Amino acid sequence: xxTFPTRRSFLKSTTAAGAAIGLNAMSYxxxxxxxxxxxxxxxxxxxxxxxxLNGVAASPDVEVVALCDIDSSExxxxxAAQKYASARQYDDWRxxxxxxxxxxxxxxxxxxxMHAPISMAAMHxxxxxFCQKPLTHTVYEARQMKTAAAKYNVTTQMCNQIQSHxxxxxxxxxxxxxxxxKVTEVHSWQGGxxxxxxxxxxxxxxxxxxxxxxxxxxxGVAPExxxxxxxxxxxxxxxxxxxxxxxLGDFGCHIxxxxxxxxxLTSPTKITVEAPxxxxxxxxxxxxxxxxxxxxxxxxxxxxPVTWYDAAGVLPPREKLGDIPADYKLPTAGSVLVGEKGSLxxxxxxxxxxxxxxxxxxxxxxxxxxxxxxxxxxxxxMGKAKTTSHFDYAGPLTETVLLGTIGIRFPGQQLAWDAxxxxxxxxxxxxxxxxxxxxxxxxxxxx
Numbered sequence: 001x002x003t004f005p006t007r008r009s010f011l012k013s014t015t016a017a018g019a020a021i022g023l024n025a026m027s028y029x030x031x032x033x034x035x036x037x038x039x040x041x042x043x044x045x046x047x048x049x050x051x052x053l054n055g056v057a058a059s060p061d062v063e064v065v066a067l068c069d070i071d072s073s074e075x076x077x078x079x080a081a082q083k084y085a086s087a088r089q090y091d092d093w094r095x096x097x098x099x100x101x102x103x104x105x106x107x108x109x110x111x112x113x114m115h116a117p118i119s120m121a122a123m124h125x126x127x128x129x130f131c132q133k134p135l136t137h138t139v140y141e142a143r144q145m146k147t148a149a150a151k152y153n154v155t156t157q158m159c160n161q162i163q164s165h166x167x168x169x170x171x172x173x174x175x176x177x178x179x180x181x182k183v184t185e186v187h188s189w190q191g192g193x194x195x196x197x198x199x200x201x202x203x204x205x206x207x208x209x210x211x212x213x214x215x216x217x218x219x220g221v222a223p224e225x226x227x228x229x230x231x232x233x234x235x236x237x238x239x240x241x242x243x244x245x246x247x248l249g250d251f252g253c254h255i256x257x258x259x260x261x262x263x264x265l266t267s268p269t270k271i272t273v274e275a276p277x278x279x280x281x282x283x284x285x286x287x288x289x290x291x292x293x294x295x296x297x298x299x300x301x302x303x304x305p306v307t308w309y310d311a312a313g314v315l316p317p318r319e320k321l322g323d324i325p326a327d328y329k330l331p332t333a334g335s336v337l338v339g340e341k342g343s344l345x346x347x348x349x350x351x352x353x354x355x356x357x358x359x360x361x362x363x364x365x366x367x368x369x370x371x372x373x374x375x376x377x378x379x380x381x382m383g384k385a386k387t388t389s390h391f392d393y394a395g396p397l398t399e400t401v402l403l404g405t406i407g408i409r410f411p412g413q414q415l416a417w418d419a420x421x422x423x424x425x426x427x428x429x430x431x432x433x434x435x436x437x438x439x440x441x442x443x444x445x446x447x
Contacts, residue, residue, distance in 0.1 A: 038104050038378055039064075039103055039105075040063070040065065040105045040378075041067070041105070042068065042107045042109065043068045043069075043096065043106060043107065043108050043109065043118055044068070044109035045080035046077070047075075047235065049109030049110070050080065052107055053080060053109070055373070056375065056377065059374070059375040062378050065086075065087055065103060066089075066096050066103060068089075068092070070213060070218045070233075071214075071218075073210075073212040073213075092217055094121070097121055097122060097125060104127065105128035105130065106119070106128070108122070108130070108132060111243050112238075112244050112245050113137040113221060115132060115137065116444060117220065117221050120148055123152045124152065126152055126154060130377045131156070131158055131159065133254065134245055134252065134402065135253070137436070139399050139434045140434050146392055146395030146396070148391075150392065155381045156394075157377035157380070157394075158390075159374075160257050162254050163254075163257050163261070163389055164370055165349055167346070167352060167370075168258045169368040169369070170366065171344065172262040175262035175298055176262065176298070177366070180340070180341050181340030181341035183299045183300065183338065184300045185306070185320065186263075186306040186335060186338070187306075187316035187320060188334070188336075189308065189314065190309075191310070191311065191314050191333060194250070194285070195235075196239035197240065198283055199276075199282060200279070201282075202281050206226030207227055213227075213233060220439070221438040221442040221443075222243060225242075240281060245283075248308060248401060251333065251348075253394070253397055255334065256335070258346050259306065259337070264296045264297070266296075267400065268417055269294065269416065269417055270415065271291055271403050272412075272413070272415070273287055273288065273408050273412075273413075274288040276411070286311030287408050288308070289307070290306075321338060321343055322342070322343035323342050323343045323355040324336065324343050325355065330345070333348040334348045342355055342356060373389070407430075409433060410430050413430075415427055
């Protein structure tokens with residue numbers, strides 16, 4: 001866990017005259033904090049970024065010192081600047097980091113494709129990082145984020161905040177206590193209807209860029225394209241392959257999280273997908289992703305099948321759900337863990353349910369209290385706690401989700417994954433999607 005040295009201990013270590021003048025940003029940021037508040041910068045202050053910022057800033061130990069958003073309108077930088085009036089304001093995150101000597105931690109709440117470039121740059125400077133889910137846009141980026149967090153000894157947290165909810169924590173506890181015995185298979189799903197574009201071609205032409213939007217900065221590392229009103233910024237980017245990761249990327253790091261946590265999964269070895277053929281630029285509106293994982297101490301047998309379903313109204317087949325009765329209404333999104341002694345339903349988001357009910361009286365079941373996912377990160381940055389979705393955990397979870405999105409590009413073909421080599425061993429065409437090209441002049445700096 002990263003902690004801040006005291007100013008006295010720092011001064012004792014700088015015996016050469018003028019040594020403090022030559023501090024790099026990482027060292028400088030850690031001089032402060034032991035006797036002062038945690039100073040944070042927020043990149044992306046609208047939408048989910050607004051709730052992320054307020055969630056972390058709720059800690060009495062936090063001071064917001066910098067805000068960055070490419071959109072200066074009221075719903076983005078405007079409202080944040082009004083609430084945190086003393087914070088510096090930026091439209092370019094690179095300039096913020098250039099002037100971040102007083103910043104201890106950086107929050108990244110941008111579209112998916114900018115998570116890794118900003119977070120990596122911040123970690124290179126020794127900043128603690130709180131990053132929205134999915135952690136990254138590619139598998140290679142996820143591996144880099146995990147490696148960087150360890151190398152620079154920074155405190156990290158991915159914002160799959162439901163992990164800290166009582167419902168998910170209780171479900172994990174139930175599995176660890178052996179209530180359903182060893183698990184034989186898992187079914188997870190998101191049966192809601194996305195509102196963002198799917199299965200469409202890129203619109204022709206361009207629209208004038210609003211004065212409050214820095215479109216070039218919004219595009220960041222992605223290939224350049226014309227601005228179109230309502231098509232990309234501020235929300236519909238999720239449906240475009242250059243920017244988002246589709247329904248699986250949007251929800252996988254939430255819904256698969258208690259599955260990973262409870263069963264202590266690592267990396268899948270095989271991925272097979274049923275899905276329609278993708279159009280060149282947008283994600284599909286339905287997919288079924290079958291993963292095979294190595295078994296763990298919480299599973300039965302040497303391998304564990306985990307199946308993900310996403311499509312409006314689609315639920316897993318009843319006959320595969322073990323002890324769940326036919327008249328039980330499954331939630332719109334969630335997971336079912338089928339075990340030797342029963343089946344566990346983990347709704348997204350509600351308290352878990354165990355079947356058969358006569359074996360698990362509701363009034364006798366454990367309930368684990370929730371924690372604050374946001375202030376947990378702030379506390380951990382200051383050495384008072386530990387994060388539970390740190391990048392050492394969130395990296396492999398994100399890799400699994402993104403391997404599924406690669407599989408969606410190759411429906412009907414089994415992909416064999418060698419996690420140690422970071423290689424899809426049997427499909428050379430699929431391997432190229434482990435990473436991606438970056439816009440010239442915007443290339444991230446990797447480990």
